[in-house]
Amino acid sequence: MNMKTYIESTLTETLSPEHLDVQDESYMHNVPEGAQSHFKVTVVSQAFEGQRLIARHRQVNSVLADALAGPVHALALHTHTPAEWEAKGGQVADSPACRGGSRFNE
Numbered sequence: 001m002n003m004k005t006y007i008e009s010t011l012t013e014t015l016s017p018e019h020l021d022v023q024d025e026s027y028m029h030n031v032p033e034g035a036q037s038h039f040k041v042t043v044v045s046q047a048f049e050g051q052r053l054i055a056r057h058r059q060v061n062s063v064l065a066d067a068l069a070g071p072v073h074a075l076a077l078h079t080h081t082p083a084e085w086e087a088k089g090g091q092v093a094d095s096p097a098c099r100g101g102s103r104f105n106e
Contacts, residue, residue, distance in 0.1 A: 003036040004022050004023075010067075011063065015043060018044045018045065018085075019042065019085060021041070022040075024039055025039060026038045037074065038076075039072060040095050041076065041077050041078065042092050043078070044081070044082055045081070048081050057079060060075070078092040
Protein backbone atom coordinates (compact mmCIF):
# COMPACT_ATOMS: atom_id res chain seq x y z
CA MET A 1 0.00 0.00 0.00
CA ASN A 2 1.36 3.42 -0.76
CA MET A 3 1.89 5.77 2.17
CA LYS A 4 -0.77 8.31 1.12
CA THR A 5 -3.39 5.55 1.05
CA TYR A 6 -2.19 4.22 4.40
CA ILE A 7 -2.47 7.65 6.03
CA GLU A 8 -5.94 8.21 4.55
CA SER A 9 -7.31 4.84 5.64
CA THR A 10 -5.76 4.99 9.11
CA LEU A 11 -7.10 8.49 9.85
CA THR A 12 -10.51 7.63 8.41
CA GLU A 13 -10.79 4.55 10.64
CA THR A 14 -9.70 6.32 13.82
CA LEU A 15 -11.05 9.87 13.50
CA SER A 16 -14.09 9.55 11.22
CA PRO A 17 -13.25 12.87 9.58
CA GLU A 18 -15.81 15.09 7.90
CA HIS A 19 -13.00 16.25 5.61
CA LEU A 20 -9.63 14.68 4.94
CA ASP A 21 -6.98 15.76 2.47
CA VAL A 22 -3.62 14.04 2.35
CA GLN A 23 -1.05 15.47 -0.06
CA ASP A 24 2.29 13.86 -0.76
CA GLU A 25 4.65 16.83 -0.86
CA SER A 26 7.82 14.77 -1.12
CA TYR A 27 8.45 16.16 -4.60
CA MET A 28 8.96 19.59 -2.99
CA HIS A 29 11.93 18.30 -0.97
CA ASN A 30 15.41 17.03 -1.71
CA VAL A 31 14.60 13.33 -1.44
CA PRO A 32 14.90 10.44 -3.86
CA GLU A 33 12.10 10.14 -6.41
CA GLY A 34 9.20 8.13 -5.00
CA ALA A 35 10.31 8.64 -1.38
CA GLN A 36 6.79 9.24 0.05
CA SER A 37 8.35 10.98 3.04
CA HIS A 38 6.71 14.42 3.38
CA PHE A 39 2.95 14.87 3.72
CA LYS A 40 0.50 17.69 4.28
CA VAL A 41 -2.53 16.41 6.18
CA THR A 42 -5.73 18.38 6.65
CA VAL A 43 -8.21 16.61 8.88
CA VAL A 44 -11.55 17.96 10.10
CA SER A 45 -13.12 15.86 12.83
CA GLN A 46 -15.56 16.14 15.68
CA ALA A 47 -12.98 14.11 17.64
CA PHE A 48 -10.95 17.32 18.03
CA GLU A 49 -13.75 19.15 19.84
CA GLY A 50 -12.47 20.59 23.13
CA GLN A 51 -8.82 19.72 22.37
CA ARG A 52 -5.97 22.17 22.10
CA LEU A 53 -3.85 22.13 18.97
CA ILE A 54 -0.99 20.21 20.61
CA ALA A 55 -3.37 17.46 21.76
CA ARG A 56 -4.78 17.13 18.24
CA HIS A 57 -1.31 16.82 16.75
CA ARG A 58 -0.29 14.27 19.38
CA GLN A 59 -3.41 12.26 18.58
CA VAL A 60 -2.64 12.22 14.85
CA ASN A 61 1.04 11.44 15.48
CA SER A 62 0.04 8.58 17.78
CA VAL A 63 -2.34 7.12 15.21
CA LEU A 64 0.37 7.34 12.53
CA ALA A 65 3.24 6.22 14.78
CA ASP A 66 4.19 3.26 12.57
CA ALA A 67 4.49 5.47 9.49
CA LEU A 68 6.47 8.10 11.42
CA ALA A 69 8.85 5.40 12.68
CA GLY A 70 9.49 4.35 9.11
CA PRO A 71 9.22 6.09 5.78
CA VAL A 72 7.45 9.31 6.83
CA HIS A 73 9.89 12.06 7.73
CA ALA A 74 7.49 15.00 8.08
CA LEU A 75 3.80 15.75 8.52
CA ALA A 76 2.42 19.24 8.09
CA LEU A 77 -0.75 18.96 10.16
CA HIS A 78 -3.85 21.10 9.85
CA THR A 79 -6.38 19.83 12.41
CA HIS A 80 -9.78 21.45 12.81
CA THR A 81 -13.20 20.91 14.27
CA PRO A 82 -16.06 21.21 11.79
CA ALA A 83 -16.94 24.70 13.11
CA GLU A 84 -13.32 25.88 12.79
CA TRP A 85 -13.10 24.51 9.26
CA GLU A 86 -16.29 26.30 8.26
CA ALA A 87 -15.02 29.56 9.80
CA LYS A 88 -11.78 29.22 7.78
CA GLY A 89 -13.78 28.81 4.60
CA GLY A 90 -12.42 25.32 4.04
CA GLN A 91 -8.92 26.54 3.21
CA VAL A 92 -5.39 25.95 4.51
CA ALA A 93 -2.22 27.79 3.64
CA ASP A 94 0.14 26.51 0.97
CA SER A 95 3.22 24.75 2.26
CA PRO A 96 6.44 26.76 2.12
CA ALA A 97 9.24 25.79 -0.22
CA CYS A 98 11.81 23.39 1.12
CA ARG A 99 14.82 25.23 2.55
CA GLY A 100 16.97 22.20 3.30
CA GLY A 101 19.72 20.63 1.30
CA SER A 102 20.30 17.00 0.62
CA ARG A 103 22.90 14.61 -0.63
CA PHE A 104 20.36 13.42 -3.23
CA ASN A 105 20.61 16.56 -5.36
CA GLU A 106 24.36 17.08 -5.33
